[in-house]
Amino acid sequence: MLNMSTQTNSPVNQSLADALSRSKQEPAWLTALRTEAAEAAQTLEWPKPEKMNITRWNLDAFGQHKASDKVADVSALPEAVKELVPAEASANLLVQRNSGVVLSQLSEELRSKGVIFTDLETAAREHEDLVKAHLFTAINKNEDKLTALHAALWSGGVFVYVPKNVEVELPLQALLYSDDAEATFAPHILIVADSHSRVTYVDNVITNFGEGAAASIHQSIVEVIVKPGAQVQFATIHQLGQSVSDLTLRRAVIENDGRIEWIIGDLQDGNILSDTLSVLKGNGSTSDAKVISIGSGSQKMSLTTQAVHFGKSSDSNMVTRAVMKEQGTAIINGITKIEKGATKANGVQTEKVLMLSPQARGDANPILLIDEDDVTAGHAASVGQVNPEQIFYLMSRGISKQEAERLIIHGFLTPVVSEIPIEAVRERLHKLLERKLGS
Numbered sequence: 001m002l003n004m005s006t007q008t009n010s011p012v013n014q015s016l017a018d019a020l021s022r023s024k025q026e027p028a029w030l031t032a033l034r035t036e037a038a039e040a041a042q043t044l045e046w047p048k049p050e051k052m053n054i055t056r057w058n059l060d061a062f063g064q065h066k067a068s069d070k071v072a073d074v075s076a077l078p079e080a081v082k083e084l085v086p087a088e089a090s091a092n093l094l095v096q097r098n099s100g101v102v103l104s105q106l107s108e109e110l111r112s113k114g115v116i117f118t119d120l121e122t123a124a125r126e127h128e129d130l131v132k133a134h135l136f137t138a139i140n141k142n143e144d145k146l147t148a149l150h151a152a153l154w155s156g157g158v159f160v161y162v163p164k165n166v167e168v169e170l171p172l173q174a175l176l177y178s179d180d181a182e183a184t185f186a187p188h189i190l191i192v193a194d195s196h197s198r199v200t201y202v203d204n205v206i207t208n209f210g211e212g213a214a215a216s217i218h219q220s221i222v223e224v225i226v227k228p229g230a231q232v233q234f235a236t237i238h239q240l241g242q243s244v245s246d247l248t249l250r251r252a253v254i255e256n257d258g259r260i261e262w263i264i265g266d267l268q269d270g271n272i273l274s275d276t277l278s279v280l281k282g283n284g285s286t287s288d289a290k291v292i293s294i295g296s297g298s299q300k301m302s303l304t305t306q307a308v309h310f311g312k313s314s315d316s317n318m319v320t321r322a323v324m325k326e327q328g329t330a331i332i333n334g335i336t337k338i339e340k341g342a343t344k345a346n347g348v349q350t351e352k353v354l355m356l357s358p359q360a361r362g363d364a365n366p367i368l369l370i371d372e373d374d375v376t377a378g379h380a381a382s383v384g385q386v387n388p389e390q391i392f393y394l395m396s397r398g399i400s401k402q403e404a405e406r407l408i409i410h411g412f413l414t415p416v417v418s419e420i421p422i423e424a425v426r427e428r429l430h431k432l433l434e435r436k437l438g439s
Helices: 014-023 028-041 108-112 120-126 128-134 145-153 388-396 401-417 423-437
Strands: 002-007 064-068 093-097 100-105 116-118 158-162 172-178 188-193 198-207 216-226 231-239 244-254 259-266 272-280 286-295 300-309 315-324 329-338 346-355 361-370 376-385
Touching (some): 014 028, 100 116, 100 120, 120 128, 120 158, 120 188, 145 216, 145 244, 158 198, 198 423, 216 259, 244 259, 272 286, 272 315, 286 300, 286 329, 300 315, 300 346, 315 361, 315 401, 329 346, 329 376, 361 376, 388 401
Parallel strands (some): 158 188, 172 198, 198 231, 231 259, 244 272, 259 286, 272 300, 300 329
Antiparallel strands (some): 002 064, 116 158
């Protein structure tokens, strides 16, 4: 049952952002942030990713703010939502349905250690100093029209704070779910890992609209703040419908000897703008990013992974593998930038695209921008069809052509999937890969 509805169709203006914020009883600084962003959005331009014109997508389909009623526990969730809750998500779980979080659970053990895991709206009220100090610090809210509109309209969302020296053993898990194509679906995720802490965060982003759903967008921003010596694993799997354009920006700032691991499964059926950036600010900071995607139908995908090195002896590794079916188009960008003064930095990236159809298109664009001499950097990129000799060899061993192709595709993706350190994420990726490959 939906209990709140606020119109948020474009054009977004300051009075609408102000009314939305006041209806949530947000602190004055957050109301001001929203209204400033709404004003900026009116004159800013949409982002222009390489070789992809996203202005042809339905970017104004924000929908209406619809917050669902909160529930006491998992058993009270609607059946369609309940069956999507990961079985291994025990006490540490957050569920967002459409525009609002309906369930937020944290074990007493973690709570007693000072860990915070709640929706961002609640955190802005109850942990105001922490949220105010970090919200929109990893990304500029006025970077472009997309970031400004998100700053004006985000709802629900996730806030994680892990205190100094605290290690969270089990993953914190979130299900971000929409079953109403007319609802605003714009979570903002903010993770702050204090010095020498350790945490793993996993989310599943899912839409379930049924046939004939109206065009809509999922607009999300992720900010991860990694303090000195902290370690963060961030794993996300997106499974959105064909009518949904997924616009997701991820940013991490990593301080001295900190580490971020990104694990991204872009397995939705609609258009995708996915941009993930690690800012290696501190000496000895490291970033590891693994991205897997499968394009089908007439999907348009812009997948960008970036690392910017400021710190000495900082290290980044980026791997993207995409499989393209039918008339799908993928533009895959890897950008490694090593700034002046980042001596002994090391940046490595690999982009590979496997095309299963003559109509599919894949572009892999490795970019190295080096402003310092005493560094190492490298890249590898490949785009190609399934090798007919491999198919022939497998068929000569009594394997059908369809099964041979399936084995080759899994062999192509396995080097990335097998390195994912979280078993539950590996298993879910395998299931979704099977579904999307039609095997």
